[in-house]
Amino acid sequence: MKTRDKIIQASIDLFNEQGERNVTTNHIAAHLGISPGNLYYHFRNKEDIILSIYEEYARNLLLETFPVVSPDVKPLDAIILYMDAVFQAMSKFRFFYANLPVLLAKNPLLREKYVEVQHFISERVGDLLLALRDANMIEFSDDELPDLISILRIVNTFWLSFHQTQNLDSEIDASVFYEGVLKILMIIRPYTTEAALPEFMRAREMYLDRHKEALSGEVVA
Amino acid sequence: MKTRDKIIQASIDLFNEQGERNVTTNHIAAHLGISPGNLYYHFRNKEDIILSIYEEYARNLLLETFPVVSPDVKPLDAIILYMDAVFQAMSKFRFFYANLPVLLAKNPLLREKYVEVQHFISERVGDLLLALRDANMIEFSDDELPDLISILRIVNTFWLSFHQTQNLDSEIDASVFYEGVLKILMIIRPYTTEAALPEFMRAREMYLDRHKEALSGEVVA
Numbered sequence: 001m002k003t004r005d006k007i008i009q010a011s012i013d014l015f016n017e018q019g020e021r022n023v024t025t026n027h028i029a030a031h032l033g034i035s036p037g038n039l040y041y042h043f044r045n046k047e048d049i050i051l052s053i054y055e056e057y058a059r060n061l062l063l064e065t066f067p068v069v070s071p072d073v074k075p076l077d078a079i080i081l082y083m084d085a086v087f088q089a090m091s092k093f094r095f096f097y098a099n100l101p102v103l104l105a106k107n108p109l110l111r112e113k114y115v116e117v118q119h120f121i122s123e124r125v126g127d128l129l130l131a132l133r134d135a136n137m138i139e140f141s142d143d144e145l146p147d148l149i150s151i152l153r154i155v156n157t158f159w160l161s162f163h164q165t166q167n168l169d170s171e172i173d174a175s176v177f178y179e180g181v182l183k184i185l186m187i188i189r190p191y192t193t194e195a196a197l198p199e200f201m202r203a204r205e206m207y208l209d210r211h212k213e214a215l216s217g218e219v220v221a
Numbered sequence: 222m223k224t225r226d227k228i229i230q231a232s233i234d235l236f237n238e239q240g241e242r243n244v245t246t247n248h249i250a251a252h253l254g255i256s257p258g259n260l261y262y263h264f265r266n267k268e269d270i271i272l273s274i275y276e277e278y279a280r281n282l283l284l285e286t287f288p289v290v291s292p293d294v295k296p297l298d299a300i301i302l303y304m305d306a307v308f309q310a311m312s313k314f315r316f317f318y319a320n321l322p323v324l325l326a327k328n329p330l331l332r333e334k335y336v337e338v339q340h341f342i343s344e345r346v347g348d349l350l351l352a353l354r355d356a357n358m359i360e361f362s363d364d365e366l367p368d369l370i371s372i373l374r375i376v377n378t379f380w381l382s383f384h385q386t387q388n389l390d391s392e393i394d395a396s397v398f399y400e401g402v403l404k405i406l407m408i409i410r411p412y413t414t415e416a417a418l419p420e421f422m423r424a425r426e427m428y429l430d431r432h433k434e435a436l437s438g439e440v441v442a
Contacts, residue, residue: 019323021242098322098326099320101319101386102320102323105319106240111389112389115386115387118386147404148407150383151376153383154375154380155372155375155376158375158379159375161379162379165321165322165336165339166339168333183372186368187372
C-alpha cells in the first residue's frame with residue numbers, strides 16, 4: 001500500500017473512531033509512524049485529506065454502486081439497492097455525515113463536489129421512481145416527483161443521524177439499516193398500485209423479518 | 222442584562238456566525254470585553270455553555286411553542302405550527318443542528334436532555350396525527366403511526382441541513398421554510414380523507430403562494 005493510501009485509510013478510521021474534529025494531521029502521522037513532513041508531502045492539510053476521502057472513496061462508492069434502471073433489475077429491488085449504497089457510504093464515512101453542513105462550510109471545493117454528486121443522485125432516484133411508474137408499480141403525478149425525490153433523499157441521507165440522536169444507545173448495526181429500508185418503503189407505500197401491492201407487502205415482510213432477526217442478534221447480514 | 226445571559230447570547234451569535242468549533246471561550250470573553258476568569262466564574266467550559274443554551278433556550282422554545290391539540294386549533298394548523306416551532310428553534314440555534322451528532326457525542330449530559338426532548342416531541346407529533354384522524358381528516362392504521370411520526374420528524378429536523386447541503390448557495394430565508402412546510406404537507410397528503418382534501422389543498426395553495434412570494438422577495442413573513 002502506498003503511503004498516500006495508508007494516510008487516507010488511517011484518517012478514515014481515526015475520524016470515525018474519535019470524531020474528525022478531535023484528530024489532527026499530527027495524530028494521523030503518529031498513528032502511522034511517519035513524520036508530519038512526510039504527511040505534508042502528500043496532503044496540504046486536514047481539509048485536503050477529507051476532500052480526497054470524499055473524491056476518491058465516498059463519491060465512487062455512491063456513483064459505482066448506484067443501481068441502474070434495467071430490465072434485469074426489479075424496480076423495487078433497485079430502490080432497496082439504492083438505500084443500501086447510501087447506507088454503506090454513510091457507515092464507512094460516518095464522520096463525514098455526522099457534521100456534513102460544518103465540513104462543507106469549511107471547504108468550498110468539497111462543497112462543490114458534494115453538490116455535484118447530490119444532483120446526480122437526485123436524477124437517479126427520479127429515474128428509479130419513473131421506472132417504478134412505467135412498470136405500473138407506483139402512481140404519482142409529474143408535479144409530485146420533485147417532492148417525492150426530496151423526501152426519499154432526506155430520510156435516506158439523515159436516517160443514521162436521526163437514529164443516533166434519538167436514543168442514548170447509538171450503536172449502528174444491521175437492524176438500524178433494515179429500519180431505514182422500512183421507512184423508505186413506508187414513504188412509497190401510499191403510491192403503490194393495487195397490482196404491485198402483493199410484491200410490495202412481500203418486500204416489507206422480508207425487511208420486518210430481517211429487522212427482527214438483527215435485533216435478536218441471530219443473523220447479522 | 223446579567224453577565225451570564227450576555228455570555229449565552231454572545232455565544233449563540235458567535236457560534237452561528239463562525240461555526241461552534243471555530244469559537245473558543247477566549248473569543249467569547251474578548252467579544253464581550255470581559256476577562257476569561259469572569260467567564261469561567263459562570264461556565265466551566267464551552268460544553269457547559271452549549272448545554273445551557275440548549276437547556277434554557279432551545280428546549281424551552283421547542284416545548285413552549287409546541288402546539289397543543291385543542292378544540293380551538295384546527296389540526297392542520299397545528300401541524301404547521303409545529304413545523305414553525307421546530308424551524309424557529311433550528312434557525313436561532315443553527316450551529317447546534319449543523320453538527321448535532323458530533324455535539325451530542327461530546328457531551329453525555331446534553332445528549333440525555335436532547336433525547337428526553339425528542340421523546341416528548343415524538344409523543345406530541347403522535348397526538349397531532351391522532352387528532353387529525355379523530356377529526357376525520359387523515360386515515361392511517363395504528364401500526365403505521367410510529368413510521369409516520371419518524372418520517373415527519375426526520376424531514377422536519379433535517380430539512381435545513383438537507384437544503385444547505387444540496388445547493389452551492391445555502392442562504393436560509395422564508396422561502397426555505399415554506400418549502401419545508403410543503404414537504405410536510407406532501408408526506409401527509411396520501412393519508413388525507415376525501416372530506417378534508419379541499420381544506421388540505423387550500424393549505425397547500427397558500428404555502429405555494431407564500432413560497433413564490435418569498436422567492437421573488439416581495440413578502441418576507
